[in-house]
Amino acid sequence: MSRSHRISALVSAVGIVISAYLLSIRLIGIPAICGPALGPFGGCSKVEASAWSSIGPIPVAAIGVVGSALLLVATVLHARTRREDVLAVWLFAALAGAAIEIGLIAIQAFLISAWCVWCLLYGSTVLVGAASVIRVARSYAREAHDSSPLRR
């Protein structure tokens, strides 16, 4: 398993834990570890109470659990098999997730005007995971180019 695979697996696992925690706050109503003690990043309840915390009946945190689980599975599978189709699925999921995360961070900044520390930590795991898969894809592209018959 390369360094990029290890980083992606680690941040995906952390992402699952954070999004599952956020989902349980929403579904079960357990108290969130947040609030004024966390300074400018303690706006979790404001973010959670906002209309942006779900798409219709689906909590965004639930999408986070599924997305991070998919990234973890794709990472481990690619580390073991090095198959191109697995890399394609991994890259697709990571870049889609990164684009959505950038949108969600912008929503916190410009529409809700509050920062949720857990949402930001989760966003960091997705962005770091996306950087890892891009690194793997570039390495794969270099190897494919070097082994091309035209280069031999």
Add this chain to the structure above:
Amino acid sequence: MELIRRAALSGIVVGVVGVIVLFLANPFSGTPTPSMDENFTPVAPVLIPAEGLASGHGLGAEDAPVVLTVWTDYQCPICGTWGNGVEPALYERYITEGKLRVEHRHYSFLGEESFLAAIGAKCAADQDRFWAFHSYLFANQVGENQGAFNAGRLRKIAEASGQDLAAWDTCIADPAVRAEVEADAEEAKSLGITGTPTLVIGDWMDSGIPAPEDLYARIDEALGN
């Protein structure tokens, strides 16, 4: 390599579309956001019970065959979903038919505003106008401990829900009422309740909001259907 290029491009496109869907979905959420300024006008709740269907801390006929006890904190967002969405559905499906009574219990744990809201609700119950106040609270939730249920806004909610304000003001100042709310929270803990909403029908107890069909099946089973 073509597959990788297409996957990268598709991922970015799907991500951007996802953000656009998130933006477009929310204007249609249908939940008005209560104002936080000083000219606060409470948002009216979906559920205003018909005359005679609400009494004490309960909604529904007092001799209804099934009693669903619900423990909530007025600041908990998912309790808001319960109060604004599930209770109106149960009202239409079972309560108006005389099949179900929902008994509300206070488990205030999210902060001072949870206690203030619950004290206000107990004082509304003294005037036999509990459910109107309770529904107004859930319709006017905004975050936690950010002033949504401060004294001034709660008084406006009391006024909007038809309370006798002079009697309500006297009642909320009574330390005994706060002691009752604190005793309710202690009782919840002693029952092993760790989150809200917690639902109880007979021997069955569960936290969170079940899928509608599961909740209806549970009620139907208790009804003997």
